[in-house]
Amino acid sequence: MKIAPFSIEEFFALYEFTTPYLLCSSDCESMTVGELLALAEVDAAALADVHLGYTESQGHPELRAQIAALYPGVAAEEVVVLTAPEEGIYTALRTLLAPGDEVVVLTPAYDSLLNLAEHIVGEDNVKKWEIEAGNGRWHINLSRLEALVTDETKLIIVNFPHNPTGFLPTPEEFEAIVAIAQKHGAWLFCDEMYRGLEGNGLSPLPSAVTQYERAINLSGLSKTHGLPGLRAGWLIVRDAEVRQQLMNWKFYTTICPPAPSEFLAMVALQAHDKLLARNRQIIEGNVYLADAFFARWREMFDWKRPLAGSVALVGIQVPSATAYCHRLAKEAGVLLLPSSCLGYGDQHVRMGFGRRNFQECLAQFEQSLLSGQ
Ligand SMILES: Cc1ncc(COP(=O)(O)O)c(C=O)c1O
Structure with a gap:
């Protein structure tokens, strides 16, 4: 028996590794194996x-x-x-x-x-x-x-x-x-x-x-x-x-x-504690930037500040969030996840706050909004 398509993963499979400005990731900033070992003060030789x-x-x-x-x-x-x-x-x-x-x-x-x-x-x-x-x-x-x-x-x-x-x-x-x-x-x-x-x-x-x-x-x-x-x-x-x-x-x-x-x-x-503190700090800074961004674009978005986690679901004034997100990815290189992938109509997008380059991605997104893309 067939199972329903895994819409989120199908959408990410299209764009995640080819779109430069990922604005909807749900994971937090990652690191190399070497950085993780150093953070935990574990000798790299132990991995071998x-x-x-x-x-x-x-x-x-x-x-x-x-x-x-x-x-x-x-x-x-x-x-x-x-x-x-x-x-x-x-x-x-x-x-x-x-x-x-x-x-x-x-x-x-x-x-x-x-x-x-x-x-x-x-x-x-x-x-x-x-x-x-x-x-x-x-x-x-x-x-x-x-x-x-x-x-x-x-x-x-x-x-x-x-x-x-x-x-x-x-x-x-x-x-x-x-x-x-x-x-x-x-x-x-x-x-x-x-x-x-x-x-x-x-x-x-x-x-x-x-x-x-x-x-x-x-x-x-x-x-x-x-x-x-x-x-x-x-x-x-x-x-x-x-x-x-x-x-x-x-x-x-x-x-x-x-x-x-x-x-x-x-x-x-x-x-554990160091990783959590680091990622909470990244999210806090990025949500703060998002507050300012959405204050500038009040007419276009319905912003409900997330209480916890690394993502938020944002209302967007476009005829179809799906069509908008595909176009945004292709034309501006910015990735937002349309709510159609979440079974939640077509008037919202998911935004993610866990990445260090959020500010740069947001600036790119704003640029595309200013140029009317
Ligand atoms: C709520 C929730 N549960 C489970 C998972 C699965 O996690 P993983 O992709 O690391 O297997 C995800 C991934 O996005 C998720 O958001």
Whole structure:
């Protein structure tokens, strides 16, 4: 059976490596292996000692211990190291869902969170819980979630900080989401890929897995740490039986994580605080530049400042954001992601704030606006 196109990745495949001014990336500024080793104060020779045999399927015990230490009360045995964060969405949804199951998904969503659920359980069995647009901010409607979730709901899928809106619930709202899942005995898949990138003086939410035994958390080093080329990610699955079933799906995907990535993931986690501080600082400066930019272009854009994460979804006054973004990429070399790729109409674009050359990209974009392109 065919699965829906992965629109975001298809769009990026067209432009990511040929368009000079990337204004919509969701990852933070990356670095070389040498820079990472230096940042963590690890001798570069240690990389040459990495053994290229098969690795432990659930992940290197030391790496699992480092990951578990990020979550109060979580044990290393509850961590499953992935060969890419994306693998975590696939294996978790395959494990938890069967055709006909009822699922509720926060939308707009990163493609696989929605498409894979629809593919497994059937489109009619997935209910969308849409983030709502308020004046100057996004918000969630908890009454709507209460109405969507029933005793038949097998799984609720959320993603906070949220890609693409940059929305972060309050701790009380998050508690209420967990309580709704708990009341109905539903599993809660919480994509926490952007956790740690809270702005505006906000603290990270507690991880869902520290709040609810039926929560599964996806995280990794691609976004918050700016290391997407490592393809390093993890799931935390507290239920031993479900974890075992998930491992069986992992045997059908990648079997075990790549040894060099595991080594470098351990190095990256030694530099966890430094990487987070660096990337938060980059985002803060860039969002500040965006504030000024959108103040100059008030008529053309609807700017809702992101609360957390590395992206924002911006309303744009053009007949079609899709046509506009394709033209902008081809004619001005500037990449914005149209909301059509996110299943969210055709009047928004995603902007990303994690890159050091944001100012230069924004200037190029402004130039194209001034020249009426
Ligand atoms: C919300 C969310 N989850 C998961 C992923 C997958 O991460 P990766 O591409 O590193 O596998 C992404 C990537 O954009 C994402 O935005």
